[in-house]
Amino acid sequence: MDKKIRVLHVAEAAGGVERYLETLFKYSKDKVENILVCSQNYDYEKFKRLADRVIVLKMAHDIQPSSDIKVERTLRRIIKQLKPDIVYAHSSKAGAFARIADLGLNNKVIYNPHGWAFNMQQSAKKQEMYKWVERISAHFCDKIVCISDAEKESALREKICKLSKLQVIYNGIDLEEIEKTAPMSRSQLGIPEDAFVVGMVGRLSKQKAPDTFVKAAKLIKEKIPDAFFLMVGNGELRDQVEELINRYDLGASFLITGWVDNPTAYMKIMDVGMLLSRWEGFGLVLPEYMVCGVPIVATNVDAIPNIIKDGRNGLVVEKDNSVRACNEVVKLNSNISLKESLIQNAMIDVKEKYDSKRVARETEDLYIKLISSK
Template identity: 85%
Template sequence: MERKIRVLHVAEAAGGVERYLETLFKYSKDKVENILVCSQKYDYEKFKKIADRVIVLKMAHDIEPSSDIKVERTLRRIIKQLKPDIIYAHSSKAGAFARIADLGLNNKVIYNPHGWAFNMQQSAKKKEMYKWVEKISAHFCDKIVCISDAERESALREKICKPSKLQVIYNGIDLEEIEKTIPMRRAQLGIPEDAFVVGMVGRLSKQKAPDTFVKAAKLIKEKIPNAFFLMVGDGELRDQVEDLVNQYDLGSSFLITGWVDNPTAYMKIMDVGMLLSCWEGFGLVLPEYMACGVPIVATNVDAIPNIVKDGVNGMLVGKDDYHEAADKVIFLYKHFKAKQRLINAANDRIMNNYRGEFVAEKSFKLYKGIK
């Protein structure tokens, strides 16, 4: 029997990256020995069941020289000890950790930014800094995985590396897990059984524009009296979001769940799912909405139109345009057949593009190709 390829995954950011790794490990375990070095944000017990080995290191998300140096030294020791065939770094901070720790050791290194930092909404100075960091760091890895065509186009536009170093592997979802997920009961959440539930799953951060969701909610409620709004997630803007909800007198029709372990259980009770991001490297929640049979209203930015084709398998709106977002939701409320057409087309799209098995198969081919 052929020896499994030993891949040492390094991950600092949780959230979408964590869900990505869960799916990748599940569908690659027969051919790959997956070892995870992750931050303290990860659920150790959960990953212990799906990875061959899990090592937790205390990692800071922002730059903290003394803490970062300790992580680098420990990570370098781990690499020397475990002698992986491939080191696979996930997101920008882990990408820096892994590539610096491997200097002089000459392992094969793959880097997946899971969304370029220079595409984030921030100052021009910061964007330039991130571009130069990525350009320099690109010399110290063998392949860069882009999670969407838009991410690859960004890398080429900014001349991050030569085209041959870039490989597009779409994010994937665990359809098997989603299918067996039991929906939350509306009564359990205090949601009326006859409510038209409009939801958003994601971090309450500037990127995901939760304020735009609340502004759209105000307009939707005026036209759909039985509308109820469900935000699944948490984040640094929660207090501001709650203030806006109260300002618009939406408190009795609004629920913010905080972080949950099973977001798809909440998606399954939604009548419409929204993602109103200001920027987005992929948007893993989009194929998850599709798999749950939830029609989508999302912003027409970055990678989102690669996944959602306007009027075909979802509806797209302009960034920050809460009026248009509200109009699309109201349209779906009034037009059942149009809503069902979107759901059917979305189901076809995930079956052909975003299955977790596809991510594992393409990743394995990449490992074999550079090993």
């Protein structure tokens, strides 16, 4: 196919979706014309360099009828004007926007939930609402991309759509970029050079369980006096997290960096990396820890057990179990051979399975297949 495939990506949620798009654009630019319609939460300057065109629309994360209708109208006008071969919607809110705006237009539509909303911890009523929204919306797209086997299994279990509409394309990371990233300086961050650094990378939100991390930190500090705790990220729970840190008198052994452009530079100074999520569509931070040579302690929820095999390439614990999380960190501190074995196996796995070049390649194949079926 000589002519580039024109793909209009629609994205509201930042964070993991933003990183996904960053690497997808980087490795698909030779064959794909990537146009991004994104919310105000995105780094416009960064994506202006990565995408062929970036259009920013003010999008609300929650349902706001008057605002949402304006976005729908504008988005439909953009699709009509640019005439993409494919509209690719990322995450649930953008998935609704794009599929409604595209009704009756002559292109193919892909939807990637990046973690089903109905798998989040919330009221049963809300979960059922999200399931019905997804079941209805599934009729208005040609393919649904699942980022893990767990995502696909959830869709089939909840009867979101037929098996033939689902395609698994495992998440990936930019191995080349991470390998050439220089580690942060401990002294620059105020971390003692001989400290045992336990880290968490992710949004300070209910999903990522920063409260469990702090509770585990209290227990770890009692058993490993030179432990230091590094939280890379920001979020709506930051005030509560800082309050908990102060209540446990851990302020001198804690650093919350806020949002950073290069989280893997911080990972490279960690002795253990944790992901204690209460639910997780994939968890890009896991393969990032792997390629940085950081042993992992993670919860056994949703897609995480697809990536972390307990005792082989990481250690898994139950969600909200700060005692068990502490015990696994202490085990890694004292058992050097276990730590080295986990790192070695993780490095093999990440290079075989989680390269973002493979994500771009498989996504391009999907584009071609859909266009050919017109």
